[in-house]
Amino acid sequence: MNVLSLIVFLPLVAAAALAFVPARLGDRVFTWSWGAAAAADLVLVVAMWIGFDADGGISYEQRLRWMPSVGIDYHVGIDGLALPLVAVTAVLFLACAIYSQRRLRSAKPFVLLFLCLQTVSLGLFTALDLILFFVYFDLSIVGMYFVIAAWGHGNARKSALKFFLYTFVGSLVLLLGFIGLYLAAEPHTFDIVELARANPLAGRETYGAVVLLAIGLGFAIKTPTVPFHTWLPPAHTDAPATGSVILAGVLLKMGTYGFVRIAMPLLPQSWREYAWIVVIVGVVSVLYGALVALAQEDFKRMIAYTSVNHMGYVVLAVGAAGLIAEGDEQARSLAVTGAVTQMVSHGLLTGALFLIAGVLFDRRASYDMGSYSGLAGRAPVLAGATALAAFGSLGLPGLSGFVAEFQIFTGSLASASVPTALALLGILITAGLLLRAFHRMFLGAERLPDTPGSTRRFEDLRSRELFSVLPLLVLAVVIGLLPRFLLDVVEPSVTSVIGVIGR
């Protein structure tokens, strides 16, 4: 058994075993087993990271014949693009498991669903076959739909349905794009590595453009970029805290990862041709996300919009990497490295922010920023954690967001100077809105929303909350101060992707 497949399927095996445990044994059995499985998985990921050889190639590769007659294989492997995302996924799921060590509404199905989601998410980042990738892509949507619909609050059913329909359209368009690639290759195959080598759409401009349109649309909806982002805010607002963490931290990365893993290396020519559109979409997402976030009164909705903004940076960077006429190879590598770092950083910081939003909702059943004030006095640890996450998110040096955004801007400036300059405004707005939010909620005179049934005192972070949020922030600081351990893994693989685009 390949260690990668073990990492992917361990949560699923745990879920299958837990399915036979009767629910009357109590919630603890399930939440603790979940934590144990997530921790074991993280240990395996760390071990894999230590044994990882960063040479730009694929490690831990495994290829089994699955449906050879239709060109579908069980092909998994990991490189410097996938490994950091696999690690973030494992960390975030463990954080969710720790956060959920409490009374849950129907714990058993919740735990089973999250374990399945973990397999699906890890599987997606390790898949090297388009259909395998698609299977995970689609199942992540189904899983998240049930998380939001069953454990969400407010208008959860409606938001979940919107999320499902919207991203399902994206996934099916994506499938059409994959079919286009499959049919173009001779012999027909869905294998990502073989397709990258064969470059079947070289010299077929219209065909390539249509396939890129389909694949780009699919990933743009998942990422999401403006104008396909409208499903995101309601889904986040009504999802449970852990659901939001996985949605923002892992599921959104599936879109941006798809650009780097599939769209760029498999359609290099079309990518170069239409990179300017990607850049524009990225910049619009950056600015629009930031401006709309500025107008929000709902804390969770605001974070959701900053996600649109942050994913915009990633899209800008991958677009700039395709503008081959201007800018040297090194700058373009830097941009894509920054994009991958941003995916990691956003996963950690936004994960922490959504957990904090969950803490607020647990205490007072409200996300309304106007009704909270002066929380710092009552809950200094919560205030500190929020400040750290917010500073990281706005790109303060010393935290992971800075490393990511600095590389993105430096790398993109040469090839797309005007868009990059415009995107810099996004940083300013985000900084302003995050500071304003922190200022309103945590400083000043104490004021709490009147929620019937809540205690008078506002409790600081409990241990399970602290132990779920803190590791994410520690990792963000470590990446901010000592980024080399991450960049050394990412850079070689980025260089090979950039090499493929230049072909």
Add this chain to the structure above:
Amino acid sequence: MNAKLTALVPELALAAGAVLGLLAGSWLPRAKQWSVGVLTALACVVGLVATASSWGGVPETVFGGSYALDVTTHTSRLLVLSGTVLVIWLAGESLGNHPRKAEFYVLSLLAALGTIVLAGATDLLLLAAGYLLASIPLYALAGFSKDAPGTEASLKYYLLGALLGVTMLTGVTLLYGVGRTTRYVVLVRTLSEAPHSIVAAGTVLLLAGLLFKIGAVPTHFWVPDVTEGAAAPVAAFVTTVPKVGGLVAVYRLVSEVVPPTVNWPSLIAVLASASMTLGNLAAFFQESVRRLLAYSTISQVGYIMLAVTVATRSELALPALLFYTGGYVVTNIAAFAVISEFPGATRIADYRGMARSHPALAGVLVLSLLGLVGTPPTAVFLGKLEVFSAAVDGGYTWLAVLAVVNTVISLFYYLRWMVPALLAVPGGEHVPLVRAGRWTAACAYTAACGSLGLGLGGGLVLPGLTGTVLP
């Protein structure tokens, strides 16, 4: 003549099983009628074994070129017989101690036989005979419970079937008139020299009957009434098994016999679009679960017809057609098994809170409904992948895009059933869910596993679905 009786063991087993079952059923006391069920299931199993042992042989036609033994016939036998076994299994408990239980089994067996003949026929007269044999037992089955909805369903089914049967015979007559033969092998040659307009008219009239069998637009009017009015096992049968024969017959006819001068791909493409779109739109706000599934089958047939559209343009069309049909049959039977397990629950609201009281069966329901949407890793997903690939490969990208749009639309109404079943709290004004029994549940689990297994293990099956289709 090439009268090779050994090649027809599955068909003979079904005929013998039907005759023996009818005789035994006339004499057996009511409490022992179940043994006829065992007998008919046994006949199907004999047929399955014979099919499996003859798989992969050299394709040939027997009985003077009137019956083809090729990959399509073999697969149709496999699907029809497996589907029939599942339905017989389902019926065991749903029909209880029905006084005419033996008749149900015998009629199902005869309809299955007719469906296989429809699939294998390479002669217009045999095709017409297959049509009648596949239809008449089903008219009787639709009204099996002798209640008002069943009678209405039966009458509607019969009248439409009789009308389109006559239409089909007119088509046969026209093609015979200009082609001077009813044998496909000869028709291939003679029809291309015959007057173009008469060939086109004959083809359209002939197709009308086959479209009726598969329940595609515009001959779909019977589907909702029969699915809702007939007994649940009958509905499970009617919405799955006859489609196999009808689809294969259409495929064989258009890909091998109809000359290219007739623009049949456009006709089938239009019918496919209409089927999937109208079926989906009609399913939208159905409150009755059976009507919902009825309209869903109309749209599913539309997707499968994508493969027929590109029959001569893509090598992927044949495996796509056969695999999708197989995946659809087993997935749809799983959904109907859940319906049969709860005979009292007829409306979506009756399934509220099912996950709490019956978690495993709720799992089957979700698996089959998500399966019908085409969620991986179920069989219909792989079928859709194949069908879409075939359509794009054959130059019908617009049809694939339309199918994608329809798939998204279909998600909505499947969720309308799934979500209350999974998430709602039981209570309110609805009938409590009463189970029919363990056998029906076991059938539901088997069919669901089949759908999942076929999706995951499609790699083992797909290579066996390619081969020559004989005219």
